[in-house]
Amino acid sequence: MIDEVFYKKLIADLSNTNTTLVAVSKTKPVEDILALYNLGQRDFGENYVQELVEKQPQLPADIRWHFIGHLQSNKVKYIAPFVSLIHGVDSLKLLQEINKQAIKHNRIIECLLQIYIAQEETKFGLDEEELAVIHTQLDSFTHARVVGYMGMASFTNDNEKIHKEFQHLKSISEKHRLPSPVSRLLSPILSMGMSADYKIAIEEGSNMIRIGSLLFGSRS
Numbered sequence: 001m002i003d004e005v006f007y008k009k010l011i012a013d014l015s016n017t018n019t020t021l022v023a024v025s026k027t028k029p030v031e032d033i034l035a036l037y038n039l040g041q042r043d044f045g046e047n048y049v050q051e052l053v054e055k056q057p058q059l060p061a062d063i064r065w066h067f068i069g070h071l072q073s074n075k076v077k078y079i080a081p082f083v084s085l086i087h088g089v090d091s092l093k094l095l096q097e098i099n100k101q102a103i104k105h106n107r108i109i110e111c112l113l114q115i116y117i118a119q120e121e122t123k124f125g126l127d128e129e130e131l132a133v134i135h136t137q138l139d140s141f142t143h144a145r146v147v148g149y150m151g152m153a154s155f156t157n158d159n160e161k162i163h164k165e166f167q168h169l170k171s172i173s174e175k176h177r178l179p180s181p182v183s184r185l186l187s188p189i190l191s192m193g194m195s196a197d198y199k200i201a202i203e204e205g206s207n208m209i210r211i212g213s214l215l216f217g218s219r220s
C-alpha cells in the first residue's frame with residue numbers, strides 16, 4: 001500500500017526546489033511501484049541486484065532505475081543494460097567495472113561516489129584520500145560518468161549530528177568539484193536524505209532524496 005496523500009504533498013513541497021525524489025521500493029511488490037508510477041513517479045531505487053533484475057522487466061520501460069545499495073563488482077553486469085544511476089560507488093575497482101560493462105552495452109551509466117560521513121562501522125563509502133585518487137583518474141572513464149556524490153548520515157535522534165554529517169558531505173562536494181559535462185545542464189547531484197532525515201538533508205543542500213518507508217510503508 002502506498003501513501004498517496006504523503007506522496008502528493010511531498011511532490012508539491014519539492015516542486016519549489018530542484019530536488020529529485022527517488023522512491024525506494026526495495027522489498028515492495030511491483031503493484032505498489034506501478035501505483036506510484038501511475039501518480040507520475042519515474043525515479044525508483046532498489047538495493048538488491050537480484051530483486052531489481054526481477055522487477056525491471058515487469059514494469060514500464062520509462063522508469064529510471066537507481067541502484068542505491070552496496071554493489072559488488074561481479075554483479076554490475078546484471079544491471080548494466082538498463083540502470084540509470086548507481087549511487088553507491090565506493091571503490092576504483094567498482095567504477096572500472098561499471099565503465100567496462102557500460103562500454104559493452106554501448107551506453108553511459110551515471111554514477112555517484114559514496115562518501116563515508118557517518119560514524120558507524122556498518123556504513124560504506126570512500127574517505128577523502130580514496131576520493132582524491134579516484135579524481136585523478138576520472139578522465140579515463142568514458143562510459144561511467146561520475147555526476148555527483150551520495151552519503152548516509154548516522155542513524156540517530158541527534159539532529160545536530162545529522163546536520164554536521166550532511167554539511168561535511170556538501171563541503172566535500174565543493175572541495176572535490178566534478179568536471180561539468182556539457183551534456184548536463186544540471187548541477188552535480190548530491191544524493192542525501194532518507195525518510196528519517198530528508199528535511200535536514202534538503203536544508204543542507206541535498207538535491208536528490210531517497211525515500212522508502214514514508215511512501216511504501218515500513219519494511220518487515
Ligand SMILES: *Cc1c(COP(=O)(O)O)cnc(C)c1O
Pocket residue numbers: 024026047068069152193194195196210211212213214
Ligand atoms: C533503504 C534505503 C533508503 C530508504 O530508506 P527509508 O528510511 O525507508 O526512507 C535510502 N537510501 C538507502 C541507501 C537505503 O538503503
